[in-house]
Amino acid sequence: MKKIGMGLIGPGFVAAHHIDAVRRLGDVEVVAIAGSSQESADRKAREYKVDRAYGDFHALIADPDIQVIHNTTPNYLHLPVTMAAIAAGKHVISDKPLAINSRDGRTMRDAAVAAKIGHVVTFNYRGNPLVQQARGMVSRGEAGGVSFVHGHYLQDWLTDPNVYSWRSDPAKGGVSSALGDIGSHWCDLAEHMSGQRIVSVLADLTTVIPVRYSAGASAQAFSGDSSGERTAVEVHAEDLASVLLRFDGGAKGSFSVGQVLPGHKNDLQLEVNGRTCSLKWKQEEQNELWIGHHNKPNAMMAKDPSLVSPEVLRYVHLPGGHQESWADAFLNVMRDAYEWIGDGAAPASKPSMLPTFDDGYRSTCIVEAMLQSHAEGGVWKSVEYVASQA
Numbered sequence: 001m002k003k004i005g006m007g008l009i010g011p012g013f014v015a016a017h018h019i020d021a022v023r024r025l026g027d028v029e030v031v032a033i034a035g036s037s038q039e040s041a042d043r044k045a046r047e048y049k050v051d052r053a054y055g056d057f058h059a060l061i062a063d064p065d066i067q068v069i070h071n072t073t074p075n076y077l078h079l080p081v082t083m084a085a086i087a088a089g090k091h092v093i094s095d096k097p098l099a100i101n102s103r104d105g106r107t108m109r110d111a112a113v114a115a116k117i118g119h120v121v122t123f124n125y126r127g128n129p130l131v132q133q134a135r136g137m138v139s140r141g142e143a144g145g146v147s148f149v150h151g152h153y154l155q156d157w158l159t160d161p162n163v164y165s166w167r168s169d170p171a172k173g174g175v176s177s178a179l180g181d182i183g184s185h186w187c188d189l190a191e192h193m194s195g196q197r198i199v200s201v202l203a204d205l206t207t208v209i210p211v212r213y214s215a216g217a218s219a220q221a222f223s224g225d226s227s228g229e230r231t232a233v234e235v236h237a238e239d240l241a242s243v244l245l246r247f248d249g250g251a252k253g254s255f256s257v258g259q260v261l262p263g264h265k266n267d268l269q270l271e272v273n274g275r276t277c278s279l280k281w282k283q284e285e286q287n288e289l290w291i292g293h294h295n296k297p298n299a300m301m302a303k304d305p306s307l308v309s310p311e312v313l314r315y316v317h318l319p320g321g322h323q324e325s326w327a328d329a330f331l332n333v334m335r336d337a338y339e340w341i342g343d344g345a346a347p348a349s350k351p352s353m354l355p356t357f358d359d360g361y362r363s364t365c366i367v368e369a370m371l372q373s374h375a376e377g378g379v380w381k382s383v384e385y386v387a388s389q390a
Ligand SMILES: NC(=O)c1ccc[n+]([C@@H]2O[C@H](COP(=O)([O-])OP(=O)(O)OC[C@H]3O[C@@H](n4cnc5c(N)ncnc54)[C@H](O)[C@@H]3O)[C@@H](O)[C@H]2O)c1
Pocket: 009, 010, 011, 012, 013, 014, 015, 034, 035, 036, 040, 057, 072, 073, 074, 075, 077, 095, 096, 097, 122, 123, 124, 181, 220, 221
């Protein structure tokens, strides 16, 4: 079987999971990786058991054996890396957020659509089978008309002021922290599950820890290493936010995000309340879907191939009671992405679960509206998203 050639740019934390997922597909060859220097690329290539290593991402993009580029660089490099890949006619799978602002997001969306390449952004929570189960129940009307969409995405990895990486530097991570990094996941999932789009927002943002202590360029996110010499850095990006939402289908919503909330590791929760029933999915207990009723007992649906709807079966890999996880949902997104790309990546044949650059661009518009809402003193702001003209 001829394998699809994959090249990855930005071999850090999340890169290992991209490589693991595509290797599980079986028909994808990890041809090369590119790092910030030849030395780091060589080291990572040995670690991931990849044959080719490039110290310059342009060289990887020019490699004729590579058809699909995975962009897992820090946020500020998403634009130059992705635009270079599109210009070379390569398909692109970009990690989120697609861009550090909506202008760049729209540039990438428009370029990808015009080039007719496959374009995917890793809003990977969509790949969870019970997210798809809930989405299907809403879209078939089984939950009734949706009136309320709410939840939170809470983490604690920025609780220690000694944690400082590119994510807290506005030039590299973008001006938003919690909303751009994890609020983007929550809003995408809320739209995906509810079938409604966020049209306006009212946001209240806080920077709980305004001074952090940097150990320099080598600092890695999530490392927990607080040793060595440090310099004080002022941080202006929000590490806590609460937002009210209005959806285009008439639903109202609210959610909070935070990165400084002790004990909350990856606490993403989303609840959709319909007139017939409520559906709640928790990332940390992702093998269960809570179904709430008014006139009969509530139910807990297990992730079980014998229980899910037929269209969800392709996303379930194990019998009921066998726990599936973050990596399995990530694999589901990669499998849909490579099947779409393998079939020619025509817009009409895109699997409905698969998030594209259009979704990534929408997300940057939503985050921008939230930042503006807060900057103007907490007023309702419309989401200024422009649909593709192509
Ligand atoms: N989908 C998810 O749930 C998820 C999870 C984590 C991170 N992410 C996203 O993935 C991206 C990377 O995050 P991370 O946590 O892996 O960061 P990281 O800092 O661990 O990794 C980034 C890597 O890019 C490399 N790099 C820097 N400049 C480069 C250059 N010019 N050329 C090639 N490589 C370069 C760095 O050396 C590092 O190895 C971010 O956009 C982040 O938002 C997404």
